[in-house]
Amino acid sequence: MPELPEVETIKNDLRGLVVGSRIERAEVREPALVEQPPQEEFVRRLGGARVTGARRRAKHLVVELDTGEALVFQLKIGGQLLLVPPVEEPEDSVMLVLSLDGGRRLLLRDQTGFSRARLLGEKELAERLSGLGPEPFSEEFTVRYLKERLGSRRAQIKPLLLDQSLISGIGNIYADEILYDARLSPRRRASSLSEEEWERLYAAIRSNLAAGIEHRGTTVRLYRDVLGRAGEHQNHLRVFERHGGPCPRCGAEVVRERVGGRPTHYCPRCQDGGGSAGDGVQLELE
Incomplete structure (x- = not known):
């Protein structure tokens, strides 16, 4: 997508x-x-x-x-x-x-x-x-913005990253990679994040999107540029659709679950699950 x-x-x-x-x-x-x-x-x-x-x-x-x-x-x-x-x-x-x-x-x-x-x-x-949130590379988008707009919410962090009224442009692929970089479970409640975790999340959003642009996009299936060429960022993914394989950071098995109705890929060992709800877990390892 x-x-x-x-x-x-x-x-x-x-x-x-x-x-x-x-x-x-x-x-x-x-x-x-x-x-x-x-x-x-x-x-x-x-x-x-x-x-x-x-x-x-x-x-x-x-x-x-x-x-x-x-x-x-x-x-x-x-x-x-x-x-x-x-x-x-x-x-x-x-x-x-x-x-x-x-x-x-x-x-x-x-x-x-x-x-x-x-x-x-x-x-x-x-x-x-008019209803769209700030661009991740704009001056308006800061650690303070993230914390003020999301920090009081008990919702899980991944669905909030996908909410275009809060942050513009993030979809399922980059959300998984962002949370992996930030070492956060996709099920963490936003209200449970510490100041350091907000800073990690902010840095991960910008660095992962910048890498995706540098690599001319991610072609998992259908994406092509105007000249019909596949992107290259799929070669740099760590967890998205890597379920069943080893986490490149700790070696544990990457899992796929549904979070907020979306297929979600993460490492349950090194992505902190503290403060998560754990409700409605559906493992998908096929």
């Missing part, structure tokens, strides 16, 4: 490869993709628009147009934005085709079909993004 590092990589690719191009025609091949405005209007308003910029907010990819509007993508589980050529045109699962000047096409492909797109004006975009 594209998280902050993957969407950041795609954004950077678009800045280098697509910004400045004119959209000559838009073709929606999967009507479920378009959430706003109605499909016919979506296609009409994209035709002739020039791409002037690309940015990311949380897991949203924002493609800026010279019309003053923004084409906003949520790539969900398996969305891929592919530039043809040089990428060979995929044969299936194409949801959107943007024909660009110069004979190129930007395709949105999603084998899961869950990707969504919106064409929004400035006020609509601001409203859409």
Whole structure:
């Protein structure tokens, strides 16, 4: 699933490869993709628009147009934005085709079909993004922010990391790796963390997301960049989908459980379980 590092990589690719191009025609091949405005209007308003910029907010990819509007993508589980050529045109699962000047096409492909797109004006975009928490690399995001917003909560720490209204951009893969680095059980109650643990958690959030960006994202299954290339960060994962294998830090067996309804991977020996609830544990070692 594209998280902050993957969407950041795609954004950077678009800045280098697509910004400045004119959209000559838009073709929606999967009507479920378009959430706003109605499909016919979506296609009409994209035709002739020039791409002037690309940015990311949380897991949203924002493609800026010279019309003053923004084409906003949520790539969900398996969305891929592919530039043809040089990428060979995929044969299936194409949801959107943007024909660009110069004979190129930007395709949105999603084998899961869950990707969504919106064409929004400035006020609509601001409203859409207004409920998101701070970016992990922003000045607003500090150890103090983490402690003040999360520290009084008795909720388990992993679901809080995934709450986009609290922190933008973290998904299941990076949450597991962050908690591993911070030596925290995903079941720890936020209210039980010490000052030192908040500092470790803050540092782990920033370092793991930075590493994911440096390695151009994590390809566990479907993620690809704009040129169809897999990321490299999967080669650096310590616990995510490493269940049944040894913890690289202490040698104990990495386990998979459901925490907050999400598959969660961690080392029960060296990730401190102090202050955890332990309710609803479901081991998954298959």
